Amino acid sequence: MTLPELTATPETTLQAPTESVTGVDRDIELFASxxxxxxxxHSRKRVLVIVERLREGFLALRAEDDPKxxxxxxKRIDGLDPQTLSxxxxxxxxxxxxxNIAEEVNGYQQRxxxxxxxxxxxPGSFDHSLRQFAEDGVTPGQLQSLxxxxxxxxxxxAHPTEAKRRTTLEIQRRxxxxALDLHRQKLNQEEQQDLLGQILNEIQILWKTDDVRVHKPKVTDEVRQGLYFFRESLFGIVPQVYRNLERAAxxxxxADCQVRVPSFMxxxxxxxxxxxxxxxxxPETTELAVRMHCEMALTEYIARVTDLSRRLSHSSALSEPSPRFLDSLDDDEDYWLDTMSQSQRRYVHEPYRRKLVIVGHRLEADLKRVRARIHGEETDLPEGYADARTFLNDLHLxxxxxxxxxxxxxxxxxLKDLIRLVETFGFHLMQLDxxxxxxxxxxxxxxxxARQxxxxxxxxxxxxxxLIALGEAIAHPHPFIIDKGTLTAETRxxxxxxxxxxxxxxxxxxxxxxxxVISMTHSxxxxxxxxxxxxxxxxxxxxPAGWFCDLLIAPLFETIDDLERIDRVMGTLFDDPTYAALLKASGNLQEVMLGYSDxxxxxxxxxSAWKLYEAQEKIIHLADERGIMCRLFHGRGGTIGRGGGPTHEAILSQPSDTVHGQIKFTEQGEVLSYRYANPETALYELTVGISGLIKASRCLVEPxxxxxxxxxxIMAEIAAQGESVYRELVAGTPAFLDYFYEVTPLDAIALLNIGSRPSHRKKADRSLKSIRAIPWVFGWAQSRHTLPAWYGIGSAIERWRGADLERLAKLQKMYHEWPFxxxxxxxxxxxxFKxxxxxxxEYLRLAQDQPAAEEIFARIQEEYQRTLTQxxxxxxxxxxxxETPDLQTSLYRRNAYLDPLNHVQIALLERYRGEDTQEERExxxxxLLRSINAIAAGMRNTG
Structure with a gap:
């Protein structure tokens, strides 16, 4: 395919792409122009020329390597000053x-x-999934049960792989x-010029908006970043997801189907x-986050209630409300007259409008109270709603x-959309783990x-x-005498x-x-x-009335050793009489989290993949034996090395009979903006995820x-071989961690203002245990190794199959028959591919011990070729x-600009690390930080 150049049109009139180019390539050509x-x-002198010369040059190198x-x-890159490079x-x-925008727009248009x-x-739509159900003989009753x-x-x-600012997301949304308007409307030349001018203006603003944060974000900034996706996207599309599922059924x-879709999101x-x-x-951060969530939910509800009050203008002279509804209005009379100071005659003949004004006033009181507490104030405010259920009752009336x-x-x-929102979000918006x-x-x-x-x-x-001591203390009415002033700061x-x-x-x-969630659960x-x-x-x-428990504990099993002993730990826990009593009192639901990254x-x-598979089967079997409901919580990231990949396929690849209708999973880093920034894409992502959950849960209604x-x-044998090969490289090669630190931009990643969390558990500790799994994956992706996602697979398969064609045929059959x-x-x-x-x-130029680095790289390259072949x-x-040509083309489009970026990053790392003083490095x-952002944007699921 021909990749577009970032050429400027010499004419004063903006030019749309040629008619011979269609679809996504047409939009990409337009945006590039x-x-x-x-x-x-608006850029520095010759920046456009440099951008294109680098693109053309590295494209030529892709076609045929040319050292000269x-x-x-x-040499061209080395001759550029910092500002021009930026x-x-x-x-x-x-x-x-x-x-990315062009691809999202065209994906939406195709749908x-x-x-x-x-x-x-x-495939993955509700329509396609339910048609398949019906063809397979799944009845409406079975579907309802499911x-x-x-x-x-x-x-x-908020893991540190998301570099986009909210300001940037807002410009990209515009x-x-x-771009959608260009597709949707038949435009005359003047209208087209106007739209192109608006897009040009937004790209100009994007160019003049700094995409790198000046300051490292605080946790509250990250909370606001998360809230952005609710305000801009999720509030609008969550009701639509339910509506689409109902229509598909x-x-x-x-049309007479009685299938009712509950609010399950x-x-x-x-x-x-x-x-x-x-x-x-x-602790105060957690308190603030909860109140910020509540503030967002209440603000949305007030806006929707106000809108409904304008719409539901039914007159009591023309329609008769139900007796229960009229009783509720009578119950609200004192609130209307005294608390709200309203005239008795206002909306006297418009009962729904009157009720909704009361509802809105109660919500406003709750919102004022939340905002006062956010600012550390306590004020005497009128009574609002005790909880979201009371609000929901009024909507149901x-x-x-x-x-x-x-x-x-x-x-x-x-009204139904608002009810769906309240059923989904309550006043808490998100359940904070x-x-x-x-x-x-x-x-x-x-x-x-020790203090007792x-x-x-x-x-x-x-x-x-x-376990005995802990059980006795939990059951005791006064287990400890605690003087907080004598405790250490950490325990307090x-x-x-x-x-x-x-x-x-x-x-x-x-x-x-x-x-x-308890990370590093070992017992x-x-x-x-x-x-x-x-x-x-x-x-x-x-x-005296019995056990009670308002605490859902999810042990996190995240290392290979922890995954292997999950059945021993959870079996002991389930059989502990105190824990069993508390679990029963809390609803008999056990959540277990599985760590993909570590x-x-x-x-x-x-x-990792195999131990996670086995762990799921073990824990579900244990829970089923004891009549306990078990929900698996998947700690997956954006990359393959952290459990990433398409959500629909990921859910379907879970072990059979382990999903049981429930799935919980982390959405981390840049995945949030890719999936939820645009409502049109968020609707699609939620749909394919939910349809995957429905398909994976057929075990609930049929064998x-x-x-x-x-x-x-076979998988057990291959996994053992793969682990051996991986550990031999990572743990058995003395210079390997030096290689990682030197040929990846990890030192710069730690300085990038993209997350509040440190990149290491312990400073100045270069051990594999200290480095967090996310920077580990992020660093390898930046230097185009992507090693955590594939290393060991080629050797493991090669050793198992050897030259035996029958074994190859068996593996091919596994590939076609086994979703996992x-x-x-x-x-x-x-x-x-990435x-x-x-x-x-090329990153080996950064290594201090060149012979050792070349030796390690040779092993990595051999394993890459081996894995590719197998x-x-x-x-x-x-x-x-x-098999996925659209995705293949999407990834290919990025390479023309990723290649020069990687070489620019190598040059910048050489200069940054080679300077003698901090001032010169600055x-x-x-x-350098911008290069990390840029490569992350090009690679997409880097964290």
């Missing part, structure tokens, strides 16, 4: 943003065309909408609750009354026991003795977190918090320690075939991504 115009008029040309291009990098970054055609929709069990829970997190099963967040390794998340008087169509519109590392709880419990007169030495106990803060949970549940609602006592700390805050315990960093992608045991055995194996190798293809060994080799052979393909820091 407009960006070229902006660069010509490469040297010439690097502008060149920014030009590439903006191009990637515009390319709309299918809808307009009236035929079967795309829907009643659904829980779809994306959890927003360009998206203008009627379309497939008939919930949204979670870690932003302001994840304190593991983040010293900036304090209005709905039921409208239906009773023959106005069901009015109830089905905006709390996360902390297990050692913090252990240290607090040790100190609490005559108490035993807790740390000297065996695991069995710890740990206790305060639980007190905040109890206080905010009482203030906002019982659904305010999701799970308390059952780690969970019971958290339960004891919750007991001290009144969140769990035993009263397990991959620890044992490699093959071992499903088990995976063949020989497939499981297919998804794993499909994702591997994407990672191999890796570029010739560019990765994956293509199993999939029966001639080239990577052949000259090169700005373009």
């Amino acid at each position: 407009l960006l070229g115009e902006v660069l010509r008029e 040309l490469r040297g010439k291009l690097m 502008e060149v990098i920014r030009a590439y970054t903006i191009y990637f943003s515009l390319l 709309r065309s299918l809808v307009s055609a009236g035929g079967r929709l795309w 829907l009643e069990h659904l829980a779809y829970i994306p959890v927003f997190t 360009i998206f909408l203008l 009627r379309r497939v099963y008939g 919930r949204f979670g967040s870690w932003i302001g609750g994840d304190r593991d390794g983040n010293p900036f998340v304090r 209005i709905r039921d009354s409208l239906i009773s008087q023959g106005d069901a169509n009015a109830a089905e519109g905006r 709390i996360r902390q590392e297990s050692n913090r709880h252990t240290e607090a419990v040790i100190e609490l026991f 007169p005559g108490a035993p030495l807790y740390e000297a106990f065996s695991e069995e003795q710890k 803060e740990t206790l305060e977190v639980f007190e905040v949970v109890a206080r905010m549940r009482a203030e906002v609602g019982r659904d305010t918090f999701g799970a308390y 059952a006592s780690h969970v019971m320690e958290v339960m004891l700390l919750g007991r001290l805050a009144g969140l769990a315990g035993k009263t 397990s991959c960093k620890d044992g490699g992608i093959l071992s 499903i075939p088990e995976v063949r045991k020989d497939y499981l055995g 194996f297919r998804a794993m190798l499909s994702n591997t293809q994407m990672s191999l 890796a570029e060994m010739h560019i990765a080799h 994956v293509l052979n199993i999939a029966g393909l001639h080239e990577l991504m052949e 000259h090169w820091l700005d373009p």
Whole structure:
């Protein structure tokens, strides 16, 4: 394909792309032309020429390696000053943003065309999924039963791989909408010129808006970033998702179909609750985050209630509300007259309008109270709603009354949308998860026991003795005498977190918090320690009336060793009488979190994928044996090395009979903006995710075939081989970590203002254990190794199959029949495609020990070729991504601009690291940080 140049048109009139170019390429050509115009008029001298010469030169190198040309291009880069380099990098970054917009616009347009055609929709749509159900004999009753069990829970997190500012997202949104207008409307020349001028103006603003943050974001900034997607996207499309599912059910099963779609979506967040390794998340931070969530929800509800009050102007003289509704108005009379100081005659003949004005006033009172508390003020405010359920009851009264008087169509519109929102978001908006590392709880419990007169030495106990001691303390009416003033600051803060949970549940609602996640869970006592700390805050315990528990604890198993012993830890926990009683009192739901990032960093992608698969089967089997509902929480990121990949396929690839209608997963870093910034894309992403959940949950209504045991055995063998090969490189090669630190921009990533969390658990510790999994993956992606996502796969498969053609045939059959194996190798293809060994080799210029670096790279390159060969052979393909040509083309488009960016980054790292003083290094820091942003934008799912 021909890639567009960033050329500026010499004419004063803006030019649309030629008619011979269609679809996404037409839009890319348009955006490239407009960006070229902006660069010509508003960039430094010759920036546009440099951008294009680098693009053309590195494209030529892709076609045929030429050391002389490469040297010439690097000489050109070396001759550029920091300011010019910054502008060149920014030009590439903006191009990637515009390319992403063009692809999103055209993806949306293609889906709309299918809808307009009236035929079967795309795989992953509700229409396609339910038609398949009906063809397979799934009845409306079975579908209803399945829907009643659904829980779809994306959890927003603030991991340090998202570089986009909210300001940038807003500009990109405006360009998206203008591009849609170009598609939607038949325009005359003057109208077209106007739209092109508006797009040009937005690109110009984007060019003059700094895409790198001046200051490192605070946690509250990250909270606001998460809230952006609700205000701009999710509030609008969540009701639409439900509406589309209802329509699909009627379309497939008939207009008289009685299938009712419950509100099964919930949204979670870690932003302001994840304190593991983040010293900036304090108890007061969590409190503030909860109130900011509540403020956003109430603001949206007030706007929608105000809108409804204008629309539902029914006169009591022309329609008769239900008796229950009229009774509620009578009950509100004192509030209307005294609290609101309203005239008795106002809206006297418009009952719904009167009711909605009262509803709005109550919400306003709640909003004022929340805002006062955010600012540390306590004011005497009128009574609002005690909780979201009371608000919902009023909405149900209005709905039921409208239906009773023959106005069901009015109830089905905006009122139903508001009800869906309240059922989904409550007053809490997102259920905030709390996360902390297990050692913090252990240290607090040790100190609490040590402060009690005559108490035993807790740390000297065996695991069995710890469980007994913890169980007795939890059941005791007064387990400890606590003088907070004598406790260490760390223990005081740990206790305060639980007190905040109890206080905010009482203030906002019982659904305010999701799970308390314990990272690095190694034993059952780690969970019971958290339960004891919750007991001290009144969140769990035993009263004369029996056990109670308002704390959902999710142990996180994230290393290979932890995943292997998940059944021992959870079995011990389930069989502990105290924990079993508390679990039963809380609804008998156990959440278990699985860590993709650390397990991959620890044992490699093959071992991680397989151990996660086995862990899911083990824990579901344990829970089923004891009659416990178990929800798996997948800690996945954007990259393959962190459990990423298409959501629909990822859900379908889970072990059979483990999803059970519920799935919870993290949405991390740049994935948030790619999936949720534009409502049109968010609608699609939620739809394919939910349809994947519905398909994966068929085990709830009918038996499903088990995976063949020989497939499981083969996978176990391959995974063991892959782990051995990975550990041999990462842990068995003395100079390997030096290689990682030197040939990736990790030192610069740590300085980039894209997240509040430090990149290392411990400063100045270069060990694999200290480096966080996210910068580990991010660094390898920047230098085009993408090593965590594929290393070890080629050797493992080659060793298992050897030259045996029958074994190759068996692997090919596994690929076509087993969704887990297919998804794993499909994702591997994407990672191999994004890796570029010739560019990765260029980063070796940064290594201090060149012979050692060359030796390590040779091993990496050999494994890359080995993995490439084996994956293509199993999939029966001639080239990577052949089965997904649209995605292949999308990735190819980026390479023309990624190649020069990587070489620019190498030059900048050389200069930055080569300067003698911090002041001299500062000259090169700005373009270096921009290069990280730019490559991340081009690679897309980098974190």
